[in-house]
Amino acid sequence: MPLHSAVALICATVSLFVIAGAEDPYRFFNWNVTYGDIFPLGVRQTGILINGQFPGPDIHSVTNDNLIINVFNSLNEPFLLSWNGVQNRRNSYEDGVYGTTCPIPPGKNFTYILQVKDQIGSFYYFPSLGFHKAAGGFGGIRILSRPRIPVPFPDPAGDYTVLIGDWYKANHTDLRAQLDSGRKLPFPDGILINGRGPGGASFNVEQGKTYRLRISNVGLQNSLNFRIQNHKLKLVEVEGTHTLQTTYSSIDLHLGQSMSVLFTADQPAQDYYIVVSSRFTNPVLTSTATLRYSNSAGPVSGPPPGGPTIQVDWSLNQARSIRTNLTASGPRPNPQGSYHYGLINTTRTIRLANSAGQVNGKQRYAVNSVSFVPADTPLKLADFFKIDGVYRIGSISDNPTGGGIYLDTSVMNSDYRSFIEIVFQNDEDIVQSWHLDGYSFFVVGMDGGQWTAASRNGYNLRDAVSRCTTQVKL
Numbered sequence: 001m002p003l004h005s006a007v008a009l010i011c012a013t014v015s016l017f018v019i020a021g022a023e024d025p026y027r028f029f030n031w032n033v034t035y036g037d038i039f040p041l042g043v044r045q046t047g048i049l050i051n052g053q054f055p056g057p058d059i060h061s062v063t064n065d066n067l068i069i070n071v072f073n074s075l076n077e078p079f080l081l082s083w084n085g086v087q088n089r090r091n092s093y094e095d096g097v098y099g100t101t102c103p104i105p106p107g108k109n110f111t112y113i114l115q116v117k118d119q120i121g122s123f124y125y126f127p128s129l130g131f132h133k134a135a136g137g138f139g140g141i142r143i144l145s146r147p148r149i150p151v152p153f154p155d156p157a158g159d160y161t162v163l164i165g166d167w168y169k170a171n172h173t174d175l176r177a178q179l180d181s182g183r184k185l186p187f188p189d190g191i192l193i194n195g196r197g198p199g200g201a202s203f204n205v206e207q208g209k210t211y212r213l214r215i216s217n218v219g220l221q222n223s224l225n226f227r228i229q230n231h232k233l234k235l236v237e238v239e240g241t242h243t244l245q246t247t248y249s250s251i252d253l254h255l256g257q258s259m260s261v262l263f264t265a266d267q268p269a270q271d272y273y274i275v276v277s278s279r280f281t282n283p284v285l286t287s288t289a290t291l292r293y294s295n296s297a298g299p300v301s302g303p304p305p306g307g308p309t310i311q312v313d314w315s316l317n318q319a320r321s322i323r324t325n326l327t328a329s330g331p332r333p334n335p336q337g338s339y340h341y342g343l344i345n346t347t348r349t350i351r352l353a354n355s356a357g358q359v360n361g362k363q364r365y366a367v368n369s370v371s372f373v374p375a376d377t378p379l380k381l382a383d384f385f386k387i388d389g390v391y392r393i394g395s396i397s398d399n400p401t402g403g404g405i406y407l408d409t410s411v412m413n414s415d416y417r418s419f420i421e422i423v424f425q426n427d428e429d430i431v432q433s434w435h436l437d438g439y440s441f442f443v444v445g446m447d448g449g450q451w452t453a454a455s456r457n458g459y460n461l462r463d464a465v466s467r468c469t470t471q472v473k474l
């Protein structure tokens with residue numbers, strides 16, 4: 001049966017492509033990025049606003065839309081925006097991270113040209129330079145299915161973006177200075193929900209109706225748990241993949257992850273707590289928002305519901321239960337042109353180990369011992385203008401070296417259409433999130449201990465989710 005559906009899906013994609021052709025719609029955005037006062041935790045701090053908003057405006061789009069986003073940098077520092085989860089097909093120079101793109105100088109503008117080709121789902125954008133993310137500049141991205149493509153659940157009565165993240169009262173320049181003086185990030189001061197502190201945000205619903213929440217963890221460091229008092233959450237989408245529709249009483253979102261849940265307002269008409277709390281921390285940070293029934297008879301009552309705190313296995317089991325719904329529509333091609341990733345032989349194995357330490361008195365983070373430093377010329381420009389000597393291919397090893405941290409412009413090559421197995425190894429005592437910019441991968445396995453070739457026997461080679469961000473547990 002999966003084979004049959006897969007063939008049908010390929011046909012659908014091909015014919016739609018022919019019909020749509022060059023006619024894919026354009027959406028234009030003009031964004032002015034400024035500093036402005038914000039008070040998310042009750043004290044004034046300098047935030048980064050987009051068109052005066054914190055968080056920034058949502059991007060609403062439909063599969064295959066062209067997004068033309070003209071960003072004016074009115075800060076006094078270079079600025080870049082990165083589009084978490086938007087795939088870069090031969091346009092990685094639109095990715096908006098140091099190394100591939102020139103920063104937008106203060107007072108200048110740059111127009112990003114992106115196409116959300118063959119994509120659906122929930123994602124977000126964020127500023128990628130200078131710790132700006134600690135001040136704002138992030139917002140939701142949603143890509144709706146094209147009108148004739150079936151979505152595996154009825155249209156919800158409402159569709160909300162929910163941006164959650166840990167937060168500091170210190171501004172981004174102060175936090176940056178702490179890292180540059182060799183210290184790690186301090187414990188956060190709170191958790192924000194859509195830019196508001198405890199009790200600040202609210203979501204309106206009508207009794208009996210079903211709503212979609214597109215939740216993203218836009219914070220700096222902490223895994224978070226999300227739940228709604230007396231309401232169940234049905235997971236339906238993870239970073240562009242329609243999942244098996246499993247019901248949970250609460251859901252973990254690790255840093256950088258996005259997912260969609262449905263819930264039905266099926267409880268007595270009053271207000272309820274929406275709770276977000278930190279995972280694997282002591283103390284546990286908790287924040288709330290309000291779910292407000294339109295016919296609400298009264299305010300929230302009772303204590304906010306508790307959730308998992310330090311339980312690692314709970315998180316791992318939940319992560320393993322997130323699977324692709326193989327019969328639901330949704331683009332999920334891979335470059336080999338096959339929907340059956342489990343049947344493709346991998347051509348290379350890369351093992352990446354993270355580490356942290358001090359180099360030249362600064363707090364640095366490394367992959368296989370290399371802590372990335374941007375080259376003077378962005379790498380894609382060096383390629384385009386054929387400038388030699390900007391970087392060395394192979395300046396990072398395919399395997400952990402066991403050596404100390406050193407600085408380099410790490411560049412790893414790969415062959416066109418190769419199918420690569422990447423093992424992320426975390427020997428540190430905090431959860432790591434790994435994100436592949438402009439691309440997705442299948443999360444086939446996750447476990448404690450060291451990876452060995454025998455770990456392959458436990459891979460999910462059938463219905464793993466294709467996504468762009470995965471956590472690696474402590």
Ligand SMILES: *[C@@H]1O[C@H](CO)[C@@H](O)[C@H](O)[C@H]1NC(C)=O
Pocket residue numbers: 032033034072074
């Ligand atoms: C951006 O906003 C600032 C502050 O309001 C204003 O001075 C500037 O002219 C705006 N720039 C653009 C391009 O709109």
Ligand SMILES: *[C@@H]1O[C@H](CO)[C@@H](O)[C@H](O)[C@H]1NC(C)=O
Pocket residue numbers: 046171172173174
């Ligand atoms: C951040 O706060 C410090 C004082 O703690 C101040 O000197 C600095 O100018 C602030 N940075 C911004 C961007 O507002």
Ligand SMILES: *[C@@H]1O[C@H](CO)[C@@H](O)[C@H](O)[C@H]1NC(C)=O
Pocket residue numbers: 070109110111
């Ligand atoms: C900057 O904005 C102007 C006015 O909208 C536009 O014409 C120009 O193309 C933009 N420049 C870049 C590099 O995006």
Ligand SMILES: *[C@@H]1O[C@H](CO)[C@@H](O)[C@H](O)[C@H]1NC(C)=O
Pocket residue numbers: 151152153243244245246325326327328329
């Ligand atoms: C998978 O998607 C199909 C097709 O839309 C739907 O009928 C089915 O209920 C979904 N199955 C699960 C377990 O989510």
Ligand SMILES: *[C@@H]1O[C@H](CO)[C@@H](O)[C@H](O)[C@H]1NC(C)=O
Pocket residue numbers: 343344345
């Ligand atoms: C994968 O490798 C095996 C063993 O070398 C081979 O028999 C098989 O045909 C290969 N499969 C594909 C899809 O290339």
